[in-house]
Amino acid sequence: MRKYYFLFGEGSKVNQILCAVLINLPVFAYGASIGWMSPMTLLLQGEHSPRGTPLTASEVSWMAAVAYLTSVPANYLVAFMGDKIGRKITLLFVSTMLCACWILKLSSMDTWAFILARAFVGVSMAGCYVTCPLYTKEISQDCIRGFLGSLTILFHTTGNLLLYVIGDLMSYRPILWTCLAMPTLHLVLFLMMPESPSYLVKQGNLEEAARVVAWLRCRKEDDPKVFQELDFIRKEQKKDEESSKFVFKAILKDPVIFRAFRIALVIALAREACGAVPVLNFAGEIFALASEGSGLVLTPNQQAMMLGAVQVLGSTLAASVVEKAGRKPLLFVTSFLSGLSMCLLASWFLAREYSLAWPAWMPITVLCICIFCDSSGLQPLTVIVTGEIFSYKYRGTVMATTMSVASFVDFLQMLFFKPLANAVGIHVSFYFFGVICIAAAIYVILVLPETKQRPLEEIYEDMKSKKEKKTDIETQENEKEIYVF
Numbered sequence: 278m279r280k281y282y283f284l285f286g287e288g289s290k291v292n293q294i295l296c297a298v299l300i301n302l303p304v305f306a307y308g309a310s311i312g313w314m315s316p317m318t319l320l321l322q323g324e325h326s327p328r329g330t331p332l333t334a335s336e337v338s339w340m341a342a343v344a345y346l347t348s349v350p351a352n353y354l355v356a357f358m359g360d361k362i363g364r365k366i367t368l369l370f371v372s373t374m375l376c377a378c379w380i381l382k383l384s385s386m387d388t389w390a391f392i393l394a395r396a397f398v399g400v401s402m403a404g405c406y407v408t409c410p411l412y413t414k415e416i417s418q419d420c421i422r423g424f425l426g427s428l429t430i431l432f433h434t435t436g437n438l439l440l441y442v443i444g445d446l447m448s449y450r451p452i453l454w455t456c457l458a459m460p461t462l463h464l465v466l467f468l469m470m471p472e473s474p475s476y477l478v479k480q481g482n483l484e485e486a487a488r489v490v491a492w493l494r495c496r497k498e499d500d501p502k503v504f505q506e507l508d509f510i511r512k513e514q515k516k517d518e519e520s521s522k523f524v525f526k527a528i529l530k531d532p533v534i535f536r537a538f539r540i541a542l543v544i545a546l547a548r549e550a551c552g553a554v555p556v557l558n559f560a561g562e563i564f565a566l567a568s569e570g571s572g573l574v575l576t577p578n579q580q581a582m583m584l585g586a587v588q589v590l591g592s593t594l595a596a597s598v599v600e601k602a603g604r605k606p607l608l609f610v611t612s613f614l615s616g617l618s619m620c621l622l623a624s625w626f627l628a629r630e631y632s633l634a635w636p637a638w639m640p641i642t643v644l645c646i647c648i649f650c651d652s653s654g655l656q657p658l659t660v661i662v663t664g665e666i667f668s669y670k671y672r673g674t675v676m677a678t679t680m681s682v683a684s685f686v687d688f689l690q691m692l693f694f695k696p697l698a699n700a701v702g703i704h705v706s707f708y709f710f711g712v713i714c715i716a717a718a719i720y721v722i723l724v725l726p727e728t729k730q731r732p733l734e735e736i737y738e739d740m741k742s743k744k745e746k747k748t749d750i751e752t753q754e755n756e757k758e759i760y761v762f
Contacts, residue, residue, distance in 0.1 A: 289495040290421055296493065297425040299467050300412050301432045303371050304405045306459035308436020310378060310398045313456065314341060315581045316444025327449045328386035336388050338692070340395050345688035347399030349681045355404045356677035364412040364473040371404030372467070375460035383453050402684070405429070406660065407676045414664040414672075415473040416493055419730045423599040426661035431592040434652055438585035445582070475669045478510045486510075510669075513733065517670035524674045532745070533737050537666040538675055540725060544659040545679035547612065547717035549686045552619050552710030553651040555694040556644060587645045591652030603729040604658050604665075609721045611654025616714030618646040623707035630704065655717075665728040666736055 318340070321332045332340075358367040378397040381390050409429055417425045436459075443452055474493070477486035490506050491498040528538050599607060622643045628635045667675050698706045726739040738746075 287495055287497075290418065292495055293417055293421065293425065293493050296416050296470055297413050297428055299463070299470055300368065300409055300416070301428045302463040302466070303368060303375065303401065303460060304409055304429050305432040305436040305439075306372070306375050306456070306463065307398070307401050307405045308433040309440045309456050309459060310375065310401070310436075311344075311433075312437035312440030312581075312585070313444070313452070315441060317449070317452070320449060332388070332391075336391070340391050342688055342691045343392055344395045344399035344402060345684045345691065347396040348402045348684040349688075351400040351403035352407055352677040352681040352684065353674075354400070355407050356673035359408050359411065359476075359673050363476050364408055364415070365467070365470065367404065367408050368412065369464060369467060371401050371408060372460040372463045374398075374400045374404070376457060376464070379453055379457035379460075383450070383457070399684075403677075403680065405433070406680050407673065410660050410664045411672050411676060412473055415475040415669075416471075418494070419732070421600065422665070423604065423661055423729060424596055426664065427592065427596040427599050427657040429660060430652055430657040431589070431596050433656075434585065434588035434592045438582065438589050441581040441585045445579075474507070475510055475514075478507065479514060479669060483507065509732075513668050514670070517668050524671060528671065528675075532742075533740050534667075534671065536740050537737070538671075540666065541663040541675055541679050542682065543720060544608075544662065544717070544725070545683050546686065547713060547720070548651075548655045548659045549683040549690075550710065550713045551612075551615055551647075551651060551655055551717070552707060552714070553615075553647060553655070554687050554690050555698075555706070555710075556622075556647055584645070584648055587648045588652040591649040591654075592657060595653045595657045599658070599661070600729065603727055604662050605721060605725055605727045605729075607654050608658045608662075608725070609718050611650040611658075612714050612718035612721060615647055615650035615655065616711045616716075616718060618643045618650065619707050619711030619714060622647070623704040623711060626702075626704040626707065630702070662725070662728055665731075666726075666733070668733060 318332065318337050320326065321328060322334075322337060323331060326332070355367055355371065358370065374397045378394045378401070381394040381397070384390070406429070410426060413425050413428065414422060440452070440456075443455060447455070471489040471492065472485070474486045474489050477483075477489060486507055487498050487503055490496075491500065491503050494500075494503065494506075496503055528534050595607070622640060625635050625640050625643070663676060663679060664672060694706070726736050728736055
């Protein structure tokens, strides 16, 4: 019989933090794989390419875009695996895909190998943004749920920054070996971590679930608080059993859950259509334009490092204030500021088109504000909120659906942003992104419920219409009358 021991004081949160860090280690490795594109494509396209023949622009475009394309079906694959074989094994599968990516790049420098390796990255992307947030949510107490949930974006941005830095310092193959070491380390370390308590309860393994909850909360297995938490999980899952076995049918039939699904979909679309993806890809040209006459000269790698550092600062802020500020205020502020920044960036391009003198430092400042807002609010909070407004039955499917839509939107942006910007004007594109962000901020204020440290039933109560609340009150009064009689 397996037994877990805790080494810290009773009620300590150290084990939850340790588990959450290891859960998100693949996200760090995935962030590194995304960051790899920036310094390495410059090298592979250069005259001194380590593969001999430089990669073409078309080959690089497909390398960048294919990960978002394969992520679409992979989102549903990892969601299905998480529900059927558990979060832990699914996460180990994600790290295996990352290992396969780097082994393939070490084995071959053919174009097909690069594109296939990036396809494996798409599978890991799905795992990092479907399995990791769900797993983290299910091992966390309400009081630190937001903090631990924000680790996903923090680890992603830190992985990005690491590759931007070592891409400037190390040669091609040592970088590949370094990247391979990250998921390999996770495969070894994560074997010691427990399965999600929610999954264990779903499988009817209540004894193991009690041991896991006791270890995570640093309590004894017979502690009343352990049984109380398990009872809460059982009640939540028992309620799910009353609805249709087909998840999408159950979502459509229940008006409150459908509203939650609609919220998750809207904020996911707002996150991806806020302009951060094209801004990051267009950053080099913006820096080049801004440096004219300003004396500011940055190499492409230095630009990437600067933006990577801004992303890490933003995600660090999110992790430190999310439990104090709440989800709703922080998401509103970052969405609104991002919208204003996009409109300013668009105005700078428009002024430049009409030869009006605007400060050369403005696009750099605005660019940093956009990226900071994206990593401190839009990216982490939309993922956290989506995990918090659904029960176990729906979390995996909803996260997979929202991430699939997001991945497809990113794929389209990667392929069509520059042609459209050239056709209608770059300022029109950024005004569009600005409007999207401001509309998202208004939507957050009017529709989104606060989820900070609140149980699901309480959140759903806020999402009910006046008519539904009135019906619930009448039902409760009728039940009381029957009981009295």
